[in-house]
Amino acid sequence: MNIHSTWLYVVDLAxxxxxxxxxxxxxxxxxxxxxxxxxxxxxxxTCAEEKQESPNMADVITKLNRDDKKAWFKIEWSDxxxxxxxxxxxxDNCRCPDCFHPASYQRSVLMANIDPDxxxxxxxxxxxxxxxxxxxxxxHVSPYPAKWLKMHQFGKKPYDPLQxxxxxxxxxxxxxxxxxxxxKDVMEDNKALYGWLVKLLTDGITLIKETPxxxxxxxxxxxxxxxxxxxxxxxxxxxxxxxxxxxxAYTAKQLGLHVDLPGFYNTPGVQMLHCIxxxxxxxxxxxxxxxxxxxxxxxxxYPKILQTLTRMKVDFRTLGxxxxxxxxMTQRPVIEYDQDGVFQGINYNDGVRAPYWxxxxxxxxxxxxxLKTFHRAMYDERNxxxxxxxxxxxxxxxxxxxxxxxxxxxxxxxxxxESKKRHLEGGYLDWDGIKSxxxxxxxxxxxxxxx
Amino acid sequence: MNIHSTWLYVVDLAxxxxxxxxxxxxxxxxxxxxxxxxxxxxxxxTCAEEKQESPNMADVITKLNRDDKKAWFKIEWSDxxxxxxxxxxxxDNCRCPDCFHPASYQRSVLMANIDPDxxxxxxxxxxxxxxxxxxxxxxHVSPYPAKWLKMHQFGKKPYDPLQxxxxxxxxxxxxxxxxxxxxKDVMEDNKALYGWLVKLLTDGITLIKETPxxxxxxxxxxxxxxxxxxxxxxxxxxxxxxxxxxxxAYTAKQLGLHVDLPGFYNTPGVQMLHCIxxxxxxxxxxxxxxxxxxxxxxxxxYPKILQTLTRMKVDFRTLGxxxxxxxxMTQRPVIEYDQDGVFQGINYNDGVRAPYWxxxxxxxxxxxxxLKTFHRAMYDERNxxxxxxxxxxxxxxxxxxxxxxxxxxxxxxxxxxESKKRHLEGGYLDWDGIKSxxxxxxxxxxxxxxx
Numbered sequence: 001m002n003i004h005s006t007w008l009y010v011v012d013l014a015x016x017x018x019x020x021x022x023x024x025x026x027x028x029x030x031x032x033x034x035x036x037x038x039x040x041x042x043x044x045x046t047c048a049e050e051k052q053e054s055p056n057m058a059d060v061i062t063k064l065n066r067d068d069k070k071a072w073f074k075i076e077w078s079d080x081x082x083x084x085x086x087x088x089x090x091x092d093n094c095r096c097p098d099c100f101h102p103a104s105y106q107r108s109v110l111m112a113n114i115d116p117d118x119x120x121x122x123x124x125x126x127x128x129x130x131x132x133x134x135x136x137x138x139x140h141v142s143p144y145p146a147k148w149l150k151m152h153q154f155g156k157k158p159y160d161p162l163q164x165x166x167x168x169x170x171x172x173x174x175x176x177x178x179x180x181x182x183x184k185d186v187m188e189d190n191k192a193l194y195g196w197l198v199k200l201l202t203d204g205i206t207l208i209k210e211t212p213x214x215x216x217x218x219x220x221x222x223x224x225x226x227x228x229x230x231x232x233x234x235x236x237x238x239x240x241x242x243x244x245x246x247x248x249a250y251t252a253k254q255l256g257l258h259v260d261l262p263g264f265y266n267t268p269g270v271q272m273l274h275c276i277x278x279x280x281x282x283x284x285x286x287x288x289x290x291x292x293x294x295x296x297x298x299x300x301x302y303p304k305i306l307q308t309l310t311r312m313k314v315d316f317r318t319l320g321x322x323x324x325x326x327x328x329m330t331q332r333p334v335i336e337y338d339q340d341g342v343f344q345g346i347n348y349n350d351g352v353r354a355p356y357w358x359x360x361x362x363x364x365x366x367x368x369x370x371l372k373t374f375h376r377a378m379y380d381e382r383n384x385x386x387x388x389x390x391x392x393x394x395x396x397x398x399x400x401x402x403x404x405x406x407x408x409x410x411x412x413x414x415x416x417x418e419s420k421k422r423h424l425e426g427g428y429l430d431w432d433g434i435k436s437x438x439x440x441x442x443x444x445x446x447x448x449x450x451x
Numbered sequence: 452m453n454i455h456s457t458w459l460y461v462v463d464l465a466x467x468x469x470x471x472x473x474x475x476x477x478x479x480x481x482x483x484x485x486x487x488x489x490x491x492x493x494x495x496x497t498c499a500e501e502k503q504e505s506p507n508m509a510d511v512i513t514k515l516n517r518d519d520k521k522a523w524f525k526i527e528w529s530d531x532x533x534x535x536x537x538x539x540x541x542x543d544n545c546r547c548p549d550c551f552h553p554a555s556y557q558r559s560v561l562m563a564n565i566d567p568d569x570x571x572x573x574x575x576x577x578x579x580x581x582x583x584x585x586x587x588x589x590x591h592v593s594p595y596p597a598k599w600l601k602m603h604q605f606g607k608k609p610y611d612p613l614q615x616x617x618x619x620x621x622x623x624x625x626x627x628x629x630x631x632x633x634x635k636d637v638m639e640d641n642k643a644l645y646g647w648l649v650k651l652l653t654d655g656i657t658l659i660k661e662t663p664x665x666x667x668x669x670x671x672x673x674x675x676x677x678x679x680x681x682x683x684x685x686x687x688x689x690x691x692x693x694x695x696x697x698x699x700a701y702t703a704k705q706l707g708l709h710v711d712l713p714g715f716y717n718t719p720g721v722q723m724l725h726c727i728x729x730x731x732x733x734x735x736x737x738x739x740x741x742x743x744x745x746x747x748x749x750x751x752x753y754p755k756i757l758q759t760l761t762r763m764k765v766d767f768r769t770l771g772x773x774x775x776x777x778x779x780m781t782q783r784p785v786i787e788y789d790q791d792g793v794f795q796g797i798n799y800n801d802g803v804r805a806p807y808w809x810x811x812x813x814x815x816x817x818x819x820x821x822l823k824t825f826h827r828a829m830y831d832e833r834n835x836x837x838x839x840x841x842x843x844x845x846x847x848x849x850x851x852x853x854x855x856x857x858x859x860x861x862x863x864x865x866x867x868x869e870s871k872k873r874h875l876e877g878g879y880l881d882w883d884g885i886k887s888x889x890x891x892x893x894x895x896x897x898x899x900x901x902x
Contacts (some may be wrong), residue, residue: 058558093806105770106802111826116819155811159638159766160780226775227685230885231680256561264883266717310788314866315610319901325675327890328883329611339762351557355544355902360606364537365522368567375562432715432779436683439778440530450770451806 002086026397059145060129073148078129083152088116090134094142095137097203097432105450151451159451161442162435163311165202169293169344175385179203183211183394187224194441197225197434200270204398205288211274213392218274218408218427221394226433229260239424255377257289257403258349260428263318267345268428271399279421283409284422285388291346291401294377295335302377308370312363314347331358334374342391345400348374378403389424399428512597513578519570526600529580534603539567541585545593577823598698602902608628610902612893613886616653618794620744626836630654634662634845638675645892648885650678651721655849662725664843669725669878672793672845677884679721681899682712685774708740708829709800711879714769714779718796719879724842728874734860742797742852745828746786750830753828760785761819761867763814765798766805782809785825796851799825806870829854840875851880 029366054243063076073090076082092109094100099109122135132149135141179199185192186208200206211217216237222296224229228235261267278284296308313331320326336344386407389395397404409422442448447451452838516529524541524779527533543560545551550560577594584594585612608614635658636643661667669687679686702886712718712861729735749757764782771777787795812820828834837858840846848855860873893899 005585062864072812086810086812088819089808089815104802107804107806108704109801110705111801111822112707114819114823114831116823117815143871151578152807154808154815157782157809159768159805159807159809166461227683230472230681231679234678242596253559256563266881266883315902317556319612320554323885326884326887327894328887329890331608350560350562351555353558353825354550355604355611356610357605358608358610359539361523361535361537364540364605366538368537368543368565371562372565372567379563390741419586430717432717433775433777436777436779439780440776443778451768 003147003241008129020157020254020266028212033431035044040079045337056222059147059150061125061132062129064122064123064125064132066123071117073132073134075132077150078147081148081150084154085149085152087118087120088114088143089119090120091115091136093144094140095144095148096235097389099142109279112311118203118407129309130369148451160439161448162201162438165198167202167292169296170203170290171293171382172288174203174288178205178207178385178395179388180207183208183328184393185218190441191393192444193224194445195437195438197438197441199396200434201438204290204401206396208396209392211392211394212272213276215276215425218272218425221430222427223270225429225437229393229428229430229433230267230323231264231332231428232318232322232324232326232328233426236425236427237322239422241279241422254408255406256350257287257405258351259291259403260399261318262332262347262349263330263352265332267347268399269431269435270396270429271404271426272394272396273389273424273426274394274431275424277421278388278390279409279422283407283408285407286395288387288397289378289383289403289405289406291335291348291378291403292343293383294346294374294380295361297333297377297380297382298374302373302418305370305373306335309367309374310337312359312367314367314371315357316347316352317354317356318352329354330361334371334438342400345398346403348378348403368418388414400431457839460695466621472845475735477613478812479695483593498732501820508524509520509597510601512576512579512583512600513575514588515574515583515665522568522570524574524583524585526583527576528597528601533696534600536600536603537606538569538571539565540592541571541595542566542569542587543605544595545591545623546595546599547593550593556598556890568800571739574866584855590705595828598900605822611890612897612899613652613889616649618655618743620655620747621654621656622744622833623836625656625741626838627835629658629838630655631658633841634668636658638671641892642896643852644675645889645896646823648889648892651847651849651885652889654853655741655743657847658838659845659847660843662843662845664727666727666805666876668845669723669876672723673878673880676880676888679881680881680884681774682715682879683769683773683775683777687876687878690873694872707801708738709837710797710854711767711800711801711850713783714767714781714796714803716781716783718798719850720856720882721847721880721885722877723845723847723880724840724875725845726842726875729839729841730873734858736837736858738856738858739836739838739848740829740854742786742799742829742854743794744834745825745831746794748831748833749786749825749828756821757786759817760825763818763821764809765818765822766808767798767800767803768805768807771862780805791805794852796849801856850861851882 005175009132031161045159059073060078062078063074066072067074070084071088072084072086074082076085094109100107110422118136120134121130121137125132130146130148131143133141133143169324179196181192186196187193195294196206196208219228259267273286295306298309310333313333315328316332318328330347332347334348334381335346340345357364357367387395443450460842476789481726511529512526513529514525514533514868516525517523518525521535522539523531523535523537525535527746533836543565544558545560551558569587574583576583582594583597583600586592601810632647637643637647647657647659650869659672670679700767710718711829713724724737746757749760758818767783769779770778773776782796782800785799808815838846894901
């Protein structure tokens with residue numbers, strides 16, 4: 001009763017057009033557990049051009065054995081590769097276009113209809129080994145392309161093309177090796193854009209040079225990557241040196257190493273600082289330290305302090321009025337790892353460390369000792385790099401991982417000489433959006449197939 | 452050499468004007484460890500109106516004893532209350548306006564100059580017990596108002612006015628008890644706004660009625676609270692029933708219970724759905740379940756499954772094109788607690804559960820058993836509530852905690868009858884911004900003093 005045929009159809013995902021082979025079928029809605037009364041005809045647009053190439057033998061299935069005790073199939077390919085596929089996983093991931101919607105890439109199988117202990121009533125290799133089809137107790141027949149099955153690797157994480165990009169910590173040697181890109185290339189060439197984002201992910205710090213050096217560049221780059229992360233500073237913020245108009249001289253103080261906005265649980269993932277005007281005088285250099293490297297050093301040199309820094313929560317508080325008035329509060333460890341021990345980021349900012357601390361009073365002094373050790377490690381001369389931006393430079397860094405600061409500088413501005421002020425524009429992006437863009441670019445460049 | 456005097460000064464935080472008493476001093480920058488060469492004159496605007504009320508005796512300090520072994524002061528107030536203050540905490544939190552900037556509420560003390568083992572060289576109670584002043588080895592004299600000291604409670608978390616708002620889980624009885632507010636009140640009255648946000652925080656679901664029922668209402672409410680959380684759907688999204696223009700009948704399918712965007716690590720905190728047009732026919736009701744209640748039930752009834760659901764990571768994937776093309780991937784447990792065991796939220800959405808799973812193959816079937824148990828608990832008749840919105844209704848719920856779904860419905864639309872389509876507009880907010888607004892409102896309504 002089920003008629004299967006292979007089609008080549010077109011999914012237009014707005015700007016991303018893909019040709020995908022899959023197996024279409026005329027079948028009833030298997031989410032209904034009652035006997036089928038209606039059949040839904042699934043109609044595909046016929047392909048503009050039929051796939052002519054002969055199947056890659058390595059992708060052909062030669063053996064399909066069931067193991068009802070383990071509740072999985074053992075599948076072997078013609079190249080000797082073999083893998084196991086639990087029955088319930090296959091039921092949940094039927095590849096017929098009624099169960100897996102090809103345009104939205106979403107399943108329509110409901111958990112209500114899933115039985116973790118399901119056993120197939122039939123199975124066979126069809127299409128000369130290019131597809132297996134499994135029949136379920138409700139009569140539904142599910143097709144699974146050999147190629148799709150082979151892409152799976154349970155227990156590993158090969159599904160994310162970014163997974164293989166290793167993160168590399170750095171120290172002061174990075175001063176002469178900040179990954180540098182040209183604005184024009186990044187804006188116009190997708191490969192250059194991908195190359196820049198890879199370095200941002202792996203190194204946590206990058207430099208884009210030769211921007212127009214005008215306001216609006218940060219917003220343009222945001223749009224090129226994903227979407228602006230709005231904060232209490234609005235979409236884009238300006239860092240313009242403030243000075244007392246009554247005073248002829250004003251010392252722009254040193255800004256200690258910090259991450260921005262640890263007083264938000266959703267701390268922005270990436271910060272951009274774009275130089276529109278730098279001071280002519282000495283100072284005003286930006287200072288950067290890789291928090292991942294600091295954590296690695298503490299693990300080696302002060303393992304107990306590292307433990308404290310990952311467990312002890314520090315209170316942060318931001319209070320004021322920028323784009324909107326705000327009063328945020330968080331309690332976070334200085335160094336964050338996830339439950340698998342993967343480094344997540346640093347929460348450190350002396351300015352917004354709260355003037356209260358929720359630790360028991362007996363732990364306060366020891367808490368300061370841990371903070372002090374972190375601070376010394378951060379400022380260790382092995383770690384600091386400096387870069388003084390000039391007009392048309394933009395530094396883009398991982399705000400969860402890389403701490404930034406600014407050396408003090410002196411400006412002498414008189415009334416009417418506002419043009420001499422130091423002027424940066426800044427903004428934030430989130431890693432969700434950046435990585436999303438990277439996967440799309442990776443697909444465009446390397447042609448990895450989608451699940 | 453240090454001259455102290457108490458001033459009343461005015462800090463204008465844009466829309467929030469506050470009168471704060473503190474102690475100003477003429478002092479040198481204690482962040483310089485070398486002998487002082489310059490003195491910075493700290494000038495405050497004199498107050499418009501001097502504080503006349505007599506000091507509250509309960510706020511007066513009667514005893515100040517040092518304990519150099521423990522490195523803290525023991526302080527006693529006239530009402531018998533007593534507390535300990537570690538020396539280094541006081542050094543770090545000097546309340547002179549040079550060390551703690553009264554406009555930005557940020558400290559300018561640098562960690563570089565903090566010695567966790569510091570010992571004061573002098574201490575005394577001044578201003579008739581309203582202030583203590585501590586002298587440090589570098590000669591700096593720090594003032595600490597008695598009231599400010601008394602606000603501290605190490606080991607507790609009284610600093611957040613929202614801390615005392617208890618979260619209450621709910622079941623089906625909530626159907627007749629969804630906290631309901633009028634749009635006009637929430638938009639015009641700060642107390643009503645605060646009252647609504649309190650219920651959103653404690654109950655996780657609220658209803659606002661009598662909106663204008665037009666597009667733009669979600670954006671206006673966002674602006675009233677904080678700022679819009681942009682996602683792949685842009686700032687505001689429309690949920691308009693799509694139908695095949697070639698077909699006379701179209702079944703809008705059931706949407707299973709889910710949270711939005713678990714495929715983002717920064718899942719939006721709160722979702723708003725505003726009804727501009729509802730279907731005339733049966734169906735289209737929204738369905739809600741409190742994920743916190745489900746977690747509590749599982750803890751009681753299936754503790755081992757709960758453990759699995761908090762540890763086992765599920766792969767989520769979103770792929771498509773809305774405001775921008777996107778391809779996001781996450782791996783998250785279905786039920787999330789923080790390291791202190793506090794419930795953080797639910798990650799469940801069958802549509803965007805990925806068609807691959809990074810679990811070892813031996814754990815897959817057991818994984819489905821856990822998901823199935825979660826699903827059954829979620830749909831347990833003790834838990835589900837239903838609400839069919841009408842034009843001018845807006846439902847606002849905690850998207851990390853409360854799962855939402857939609858019952859199927861039928862529409863019969865012919866070409867030219869677009870006005871019969873179901874139309875909702877939606878948007879997201881983040882808890883950082885909501886809680887920030889709540890603290891400002893709390894302060895405005897209850898007058899809690901700031902640290």
